[in-house]
Amino acid sequence: MLSRRIGYSAFPTLFLCFIEEEKICEVKYAVVDLETTGGNTSEGKITEIAIYIHDGEKIIDEFNSLINPEKDIPPFITSLTGISNKMVADAPKFYEVAKEIVEKTKDCLIVAHNSDFDYNFLKHEFKSLGYTYRRDSLCTVELSRILIPGKESYSLGKLCKDLGIEINGRHRAAGDARATVNLLEMMLDHPDWMDVSNENLTFDTYHKSIHKQLPKEIIDDLPEETGVYYFFNKKNELIYIGKSKNIRKRIMQHLSDRTTNRAIKKAREVSNISFELTGSELVALLYESAEIKKHKPIYNVAQRRTKMFFGIFQDMDEHGYVTFYIEALNENSADPVTTTFSKKEAERILERMMERYKLCQKLCGFQKTDSACFSYHLKNCNGACIQNEPVEVYNKRAEKAMRYFSYGIDNMLLLDKGRSDGELAVIQIEKGVYKGFGFADTSFRSSVEELISQVKPFQDNKDVNKIIRGFLRKKKNNLERVRY
Structure with missing residues (x-):
């Protein structure tokens, strides 16, 4: 059996987070489960917490407590968990147990079934107290999908039932956390545990061995907010631009990414980081796109093209029918319906518009004729080309086509x-x-x-x-x- 006690000498790339100042530390896991008043961290509060500290072989410490959320527990949550307002009335408030949680989970990896939920709730509760709580984490949902493949469901209840793991108290923190411990132990014995856990480790703390080219202050100051971020190499050259709803989380993923040689090379080259907050995710997307086109960083490829060469334009013929045409863009161009990089791309868009909205080939500039267009004979055109379709009927479909390829509202x-x-x-x-x-x-x-x-x-x-x-x-x- 593979030993569950893993150190740096056993696998050089595994859990580098536990090597600081060249000191080798044993891996400890803080297996966590929370019950809350709801699924949203901005409104929900913790009602119960259970933590089992595991040294890779056995449980060595634990903490379990109801928490007074200082707000009412919704009836459907009480129905699910059995935790009522009366039960938590005399329970400690989170700030009263916060110090113990910090101390018990020190130097531990947070482990949870859907770790994003539990870990983010913990961080949010600490943030409300003015304290920054950070730990690296592993998700047993992600790990079990890889190490225990082929299961119908990876929800904790169904997975444990399938694996024969008893849950003594489903939807209660201690019961779910203890079941997660059993699931973790099962995976610790898997021959691929080291590789898989290393690849799926989520970093949220600074480690000299991983971030040696970056000052600790840069990592510590990364915000967990929405915006655009910039990577620079040691020559202060901009090499990558990205956006995220959580800048810190995304950057930490970049810096620990070992999935491809390109990702590893990029992470090693990062010597400085800057960012701009946007608040809005849409603005972050738009600004990222503009910045990539402006600076053309070497590690950004998809959006580096900058100039649009052709446009689809709208006009009207002598009978009042809306027409479309393709033309190269220039300073004197009218406002296009949409813009493209090539004439062929514009033609493909127009063809889709004709098919979707049953537009006339002739009025879309694909056929020059004094009689009916070819599509009319195939019954794909209602006869606007020979004035057999009322102008207002045809133009209504043409307007829908324009809205589809623009934004639905002109201004x-x-x-x-x-x-x-x-x-x-x-x-x-x-x-x-x-x-x-x-x-x-x-x-x-x-x-x-x-x-x-x-x-x-x-x-x-x-x-x-x-x-x-x-x-x-x-x-x-x-x-x-x-x-x-």
């Missing part, structure tokens, strides 16, 4: 959260074209003119079109749309 402002509570992010769309973004005081919300005055110009392009259209299709984007 609008998209308002999102800014970088602080008193700020709004403002994205402007005018005549179906992206104009740019900016930040405005929330007091400007009722004034379109004031909001527009804060917008800084940015170039519209294919990537921007894709970003905005994709974001608008999201059901949960919290964007406020203001027509003007």
